[in-house]
Amino acid sequence: MLRALRFLAILAVLVWLALWLADQPGSVILNWRGYRLDTSFALMLVAVAVIAIIVALVYRLWINILGLPSRIIRSRREKRRRRGYLALTRGMVAVAAGDPDDASRQVKRAEGLLGEPPLTMLLSAQAAQLTDDETAAGKHFSAMLDNPETEFLGLRGLLNQAMKRDDWREALKLARRAYRVRPKSRWVASTLFDMLTRAGHWAEAEATLTESVKHHLVGQADGHGRQAALKFQRSLEAREQGNDAEAVKCASQAHDMDPGFIPAAVIKARSLVDSGKMRKAASLIELAWQLQPHPDFVHVYWAAKGANDAAQKFKATQHLAGLKPDHPESCIAVAAAALEARMWDKAREYLQPMVASGGSVRACRLMAELEESEHGDPARGREWLMRASHADPNPAWVCNHCGNAVAEWSALCGKCGNFDSFAWRAPAHIVSLASEEAEMPAALTARANE
Numbered sequence: 001m002l003r004a005l006r007f008l009a010i011l012a013v014l015v016w017l018a019l020w021l022a023d024q025p026g027s028v029i030l031n032w033r034g035y036r037l038d039t040s041f042a043l044m045l046v047a048v049a050v051i052a053i054i055v056a057l058v059y060r061l062w063i064n065i066l067g068l069p070s071r072i073i074r075s076r077r078e079k080r081r082r083r084g085y086l087a088l089t090r091g092m093v094a095v096a097a098g099d100p101d102d103a104s105r106q107v108k109r110a111e112g113l114l115g116e117p118p119l120t121m122l123l124s125a126q127a128a129q130l131t132d133d134e135t136a137a138g139k140h141f142s143a144m145l146d147n148p149e150t151e152f153l154g155l156r157g158l159l160n161q162a163m164k165r166d167d168w169r170e171a172l173k174l175a176r177r178a179y180r181v182r183p184k185s186r187w188v189a190s191t192l193f194d195m196l197t198r199a200g201h202w203a204e205a206e207a208t209l210t211e212s213v214k215h216h217l218v219g220q221a222d223g224h225g226r227q228a229a230l231k232f233q234r235s236l237e238a239r240e241q242g243n244d245a246e247a248v249k250c251a252s253q254a255h256d257m258d259p260g261f262i263p264a265a266v267i268k269a270r271s272l273v274d275s276g277k278m279r280k281a282a283s284l285i286e287l288a289w290q291l292q293p294h295p296d297f298v299h300v301y302w303a304a305k306g307a308n309d310a311a312q313k314f315k316a317t318q319h320l321a322g323l324k325p326d327h328p329e330s331c332i333a334v335a336a337a338a339l340e341a342r343m344w345d346k347a348r349e350y351l352q353p354m355v356a357s358g359g360s361v362r363a364c365r366l367m368a369e370l371e372e373s374e375h376g377d378p379a380r381g382r383e384w385l386m387r388a389s390h391a392d393p394n395p396a397w398v399c400n401h402c403g404n405a406v407a408e409w410s411a412l413c414g415k416c417g418n419f420d421s422f423a424w425r426a427p428a429h430i431v432s433l434a435s436e437e438a439e440m441p442a443a444l445t446a447r448a449n450e
């Protein structure tokens with residue numbers, strides 16, 4: 001609309017100009033080297049306009065002719081690039097489809113057309129891997145290390161190769177380098193952390209974890225849990241080396257990071273008892289019991305409460321169990337303490353509901369002990385021991401990854417090598433039958449074997 005209006009306006013001005021010129025024709029006389037041109041001013045103006053237009057057109061044509069060769073070269077180059085990228089794309093599709101022949105054919109085409117090795121190197125390596133030619137793939141990955149743009153991709157390829165052939169020393173070296181190149185990559189940070197823990201480089205693992213938390217690659221809560229596990233592992237090592245002060249310090253730090261971490265709470269409470277801080281030790285255990293009851297807490301709690309005889313121990317245990325009254329650990333702890341105090345009715349009161357709903361190995365064994373101690377009836381005791389062999393397994397430290405069940409917590413699972421994978425819970429039935437004795441926590445094994 002606006003354009004049409006503008007065109008009409010220009011047309012109107014031109015018509016007005018033409019009419020005005022027609023009204024005032026005037027005359028122009030040109031004398032040049034004996035030639036004479038005698039015309040009207042309007043006609044001369046038209047002639048000048050026509051000449052100007054022709055000159056402009058000729059000039060444009062000339063410029064176009066001059067730029068033709070470079071345009072042809074540019075268009076050919078563009079065509080090559082397009083074909084190169086097409087070959088690259090087809091190569092990627094061939095790799096994804098697992099077609100090694102087509103993949104290497106397309107890689108060669110892309111290499112020839114693009115002439116940009118960084119772009120095709122990864123594809124070449126992947127094509128080589130499709131034919132199980134790890135040596136050739138390794139060469140391509142190594143070549144990628146020279147270029148800052150492709151260094152990380154090369155490292156990742158080499159790292160995966162090293163992990164595949166179980167060369168953990170080389171894998172750790174590559175993971176460290178990849179981490180230096182990209183410390184904010186979640187994959188690299190977690191792979192490096194995993195390798196450092198497997199190799200027992202606890203201090204470096206701790207530093208990596210701290211950075212990962214800082215870069216938001218690991219959540220705060222998860223980070224604290226793992227930091228606590230690392231600190232506690234250092235505590236275990238210090239104890240092994242006879243450095244008890246350092247062991248207690250590390251365990252105490254682990255407890256501060258994660259108050260629900262059972263082994264650290266036990267050691268910290270024990271050290272508080274040893275230094276005469278009984279009330280502090282007792283309240284630490286009480287808090288830990290509320291988070292997650294565990295049989296190892298019972299003995300420390302007795303010491304913190306100054307419970308020396310069976311009656312005092314029963315009273316202390318009842319108080320502790322009262323903080324989480326419905327938990328099976330609470331019932332087992334009170335029942336065991338009642339048995340020691342020869343309070344048969346109390347023991348039965350806590351055990352009966354447990355065995356009524358199937359019961360665990362521990363509950364059945366304590367029932368056997370109760371029957372023998374109260375009635376002096378070995379036959380009924382044996383009956384309960386028979387039931388124990390079919391009962392639910394006792395809780396143990398069970399690996400969340402492979403189900404491996406052990407009596408003592410450790411930072412790494414001895415079976416699958418995963419870090420901080422143990423949780424205190426009932427293992428699968430079959431595992432418990434294989435290592436029933438080993439799973440019994442120390443305090444209860446002693447009782448069951450009495």
Ligand SMILES: [Zn+2]
Pocket residue numbers: 399400401402403404413414415416417418421
């Ligand atoms: Zn495991």
